[in-house]
Amino acid sequence: MVDNNKESTSTVRVKSMIEKNRQKQSFRSIGEKAVPNLLLGIAMISILTTIGIVFVLISETFEFFNRVSIVEFFTGTVLRPLSQDPKFGILPLINGTIISSVIAMVVAGPIGMMTAIYLSEYASDKARRVLKPVLELLAGIPTIVYGFFAFTFVTPFLRQFIPEMSATNILAPGLVMGVMIIPMIASLSEDAMNSVPNAMREGALALGSTKLEVTFKVIIPAAFSGIVAAFVLGISRAVGETMIVAIASGSSKNFTFDITQSMQTMTAYVVEVAGGDASRGSTIYYSLYAVAMTLFVFTLLMNILARYIARRFREEY
Amino acid sequence: ACGGDDTSSDSGTETEELSGSVVVDGSGTVYPLMARIAEEYMVTEEENVSVEVARSGTSAGFKKFLAEDGTDFNDASRHIKEEEQQMADDLGIEVKELKVALDGLTFVLHPDNDWATELTEQQVIDIFKADSDIEKWSDINPDFPDEDINTYGPNENHGTYEFFYETILEEQDLKADANLQQDYSTLVTLVSEDVNAIGFFGFGYYVNNQDQLQAVNVDFGEGPVEPSLDTIAEDGDYAPFTRPVFTYLNVNMAKEKPQVKDYAVYLMENVNTFAGETGFAPLPEEEVQALVDELKGL
Amino acid sequence: MATHMTSERIQKRMKRRVALNKGLSGVFLLATTFGVFVLGVLFYQIITEGIPYINLDFLTGKLSTNAERAGIMGAILGTLWLMAVVIPVTIILGVGTAIYNELYAKQGKLQTIIQTNIANLSGVPSIVYGILGMTIFANLLNLGSVVLAGGLTMSLLVLPIVIVSSQEALRAVPSYLSEASIGLGATKWQTIKNIILPAALPGILTGSILALSRAIGETAPLVVLGIPALLLPFPGGLFDRFTVLPMQIYYWTLDASLVEEYQFLASATIIVLLVMLFILNGTAIVIRNKFQRRY
Amino acid sequence: MKFVTDIKNTRQEEKKQPTKVYDTKDLNLWYGNTHALKNVNFPIYEKEVTAIIGPSGCGKSTFLKTLNRMVELVPSVHTSGTIEYRGENILDPNFMVEDLRTKVGMVFQKPNPFPKSIYDNIAYGPRIHGIKDRKILDDIVESSLRGAAIWNEVKDRLKENAYGMSGGQQQRLCIARALAIEPDVILMDEPTSALDPKSTLKVEELIQELKKDFSIVIVTHNMQQAARISDRTAFMLNGELIEYDYTDDIFQHPKDERTEDYITGRFG
């Protein structure tokens, strides 16, 4: 079954050809050396830009705090950047940011979680194949569209039930932001639940558990860190969301807790100021960096926290 | 964009075909008028010149105008301020003020508001002023609803704010809870959906939204005056709240870039044509013609 | 062994447990369809408002202050130009960095820090990138709000996403494939070029397309860059001023108080933007399915 | 290997047919279009160890999982035929699987404790069945762990996570977990294949112990193991039950040629 003639003829040829090629194969060593260096160069660009981001933010923020005391910035409840007598208290923005994020999470948390449970534990393959792309679609819609939706549809709709609600308010964008975040929470939590080995499910089912018990007593505890990480990332996303609030929550710098009123978030402040007066050198210009830096640090901390939780509390199975 | 073929050589007025860009920023009040003219210019006159119109507000616009490589025009709903003029001098920018039209500062209400449609000048001022006795509608007249008055207006980026603050309030502070916004559209929506609202902005934003808003007829001492193109015109009855609106030209740019000068001339030749349709009262022809001649001479 | 599992008790409970399971599974399904429902409402609203305004003139016309004449060709071209910058920059930088990180870099503390940093950057709000773009491209390099500045800003924004997803795609190539190649005496780069990259390509493409669609839909960074509200000429090069579909939607939403029809133009523009995104995402899904791992 | 010979002796004595726990009749099972079990007829007797052997993919695990309907977790599965458990057909869709699985415990190839404490692992089953009383739970935990011959090793660390234990301990913990709800039958799918020789020996001894109280079905790929611990052995091939008999007979006088081929190591 082995054609020996054929093989022996080519044996001599191939072996020696390879041998010969190997001698003169400097071209390979060039590729071997050049490519990693080229790639290193490219990687350095990426890495340097990331360092650049931090550097720009820090240096300009520093300039801002030369002009406005850091204490006033972080404790002031009055934000009047454009006034003759400007005040740069960031608390109204932080307040607006927290409130909108809380509203978003109140929507996205439970619904996202239940969606994850359904997709991971209950849905048939077919249902999952239909529902997941729809959720992905929801996640892929540009936020400007959500902003438009919040402003032209959700607010007018809500005002039928809450007549005293303002035309720009934090509630509608918060709710819409929640819808936007559902897919993220759902899919990350589902990933976490999916990565609990089937052996756990089988073990529990074999003891006579219902699916519900398996989910709540075994799967969710086992995937808990992943689920918490999903929530933290969801919050971070809500905090960083810009266009929905910029369009639908107006630009009042009220320090209030009334969710039917207009409030401004950190992100919306940046849009307002940069869209209007962003001429270099003014204090208000530098305030952009201070706010952006606050946002950056906040989301960074959230991301690190999420990562830490996911790693530190990862169950070993 | 498409460049190449010589489309304007037959017009005879120019020796060379113009291209390049003209950058306009500034007043949101004047924006509709300026955008309208810019579009007309690009569509009918100079295809290859790009006139970009932004509207970050008068004050914000001046900051972009008074900078190296700044904008070519700055639309303004108030006069240039002394410190701004000073800055221009420091930078060596020669600034030319072009008065383009008249605008009436209009106070607007929710359409269902049937009590405050006529107010005196003083009442209007008291409603917005920081330390006044008027907090509720009923503070003006016990027959009015016992509800808080919600005040709205453009933020400090805007000339409209400054005109109101400097000329009408005579530099007394606005109420601290006044809802000041960057975008006029937001203001329109806010007022149109708040029965207890009163807001102010240029006449143009009112005429375009008459179905959602009603204007306050202001009594300057001789009976209530409704703001309209006629009353806000020069020497009209609405005069106390009428203000000229401008665009400021960077003359250095006009000298440097032929398209800027050309556009400036076109602009002044056509302002009166488009003023009415965008909600402004036109200026006397002679006044405009004088500016056209000055510009041609640059 | 003592008996604790007395049968009647367990039987009684069992029925309750099974019923509860059934009931809640319905609730979970309901929650899952909530997203679908909202999507439906959103589409319904946008389509009923926007469809009547979509016609050839709208798609190919220039911008105008007159709602009847307004067209979005400029914004469509601007979006395409933006892609023309974002695609090469992110693919070269993103995939190059991913290959280096995943296949060449020595694992160590520094590498971990870099990896974490990149992953964290993908969670930084887009508005922060806008500020960065404004500082570097508009202010320092004095590019103004031109295609190149917008494109580079967007590239920065999606770069971490491309890097992370490409690294994942590279990692997903089973090690036995590269082992087979190395076992034949292939060098590292030969293995990468001939085996790993082709196998990871669908994953890399899918990730890149999704990142690209993110770049197309983003608005906030461009607002910060100061895109003008009225811009008639079509962009024709990297140094031309431009606008994109989301900016057009933004301005028309804001200006709905100036001219009522602007809201409908915004809806029509949203439809165009969504169609573009669906085509892109659809392509990603097709690629993912067609080249689904055959190993 | 003392205990092995002991068993063989007892086994001979018991050759009077005991009660059937399960009676499988004409069972067919498909995964989608794959016909994984073909006309299987397979009784299982009370308080015996029944071993199932056969090459990889022959359907051993599938059959085992059919006995507590865990096989249904694969959505494409469908079956024909009947499996009677204590006289009731468990394949009847109205049969409540939770009930069945409470009575039929299962031990898997890879030890799969829950990522909880040792105590909570054992208490899991009783708790879902509504037993909340701490004293009773303590009782159950202790007796189950004793039953699985692991009490002495873990009694001082009941609060520790189960994943801190060795593989062999984990497997015995899983057996204890199954014992905690006092099953009637215990199904085991290659329970020692992930274990080292010493742990294997312990589990094998344990199975011998458990036989006194439970009926045990065990799948194994280790023929020596089947020979050591089972009373009866079934040989499967390609989804068919080729031969089923007393273990001694199967290993010493296989009737089917394929059984012989397999036992002598011609394939696998």
Place this chain on the structure above:
Amino acid sequence: MKFVTDIKNTRQEEKKQPTKVYDTKDLNLWYGNTHALKNVNFPIYEKEVTAIIGPSGCGKSTFLKTLNRMVELVPSVHTSGTIEYRGENILDPNFMVEDLRTKVGMVFQKPNPFPKSIYDNIAYGPRIHGIKDRKILDDIVESSLRGAAIWNEVKDRLKENAYGMSGGQQQRLCIARALAIEPDVILMDEPTSALDPKSTLKVEELIQELKKDFSIVIVTHNMQQAARISDRTAFMLNGELIEYDYTDDIFQHPKDERTEDYITGRFG
């Protein structure tokens, strides 16, 4: 089982010691802190089949992968001792691994064809070594596929993707791929463990054929297989080489008790 006996005969005749291809001396290997190979001394002879057996985790694959330095793909690996291949110490950091791996082919446990056409799979090796000529490549593809006894099955579908083949065909394709660069030694890591009995037989027959031209080292967990096809067998346990001898001797008169325990199925 005709061919098995045939081989046994030839093997006896060959008992004159042939040339050593490899000579491993005092090899130690660590994965990080795990000491995976302990003082291994292990010669490998030309044109013989050397089998390595031992329980899971004993270091069989690790040793095999050390022979072509593939083990270095795990970054934490470090070694001591020497492995001489044809007189040169391949563990010397200056030794060019690509060279070594060109001469030492490898076949893995799971068939791992590239996701390319059958033709391109075979041509891959020659191509990376600079052979571009289409005619020569055609030649190589044919002779390698013939050498791996699969030519007739695939000659009409050379352009088709390799993943359309059965597992057994894929494994022979992988062998053909290794043959295409005409190695000196072929290392095989449980090459039949993922295959059905029929394909296993084919591959075993092929190994017998290949022995004429190549030196073969094969790791297997199937002792019958080692007995059937190898000339010498090494038994490893916990990273140590316990016993290494002619296959007949190992299986019939193991010197070490642990070897005997393993061969008689006491563990694994």
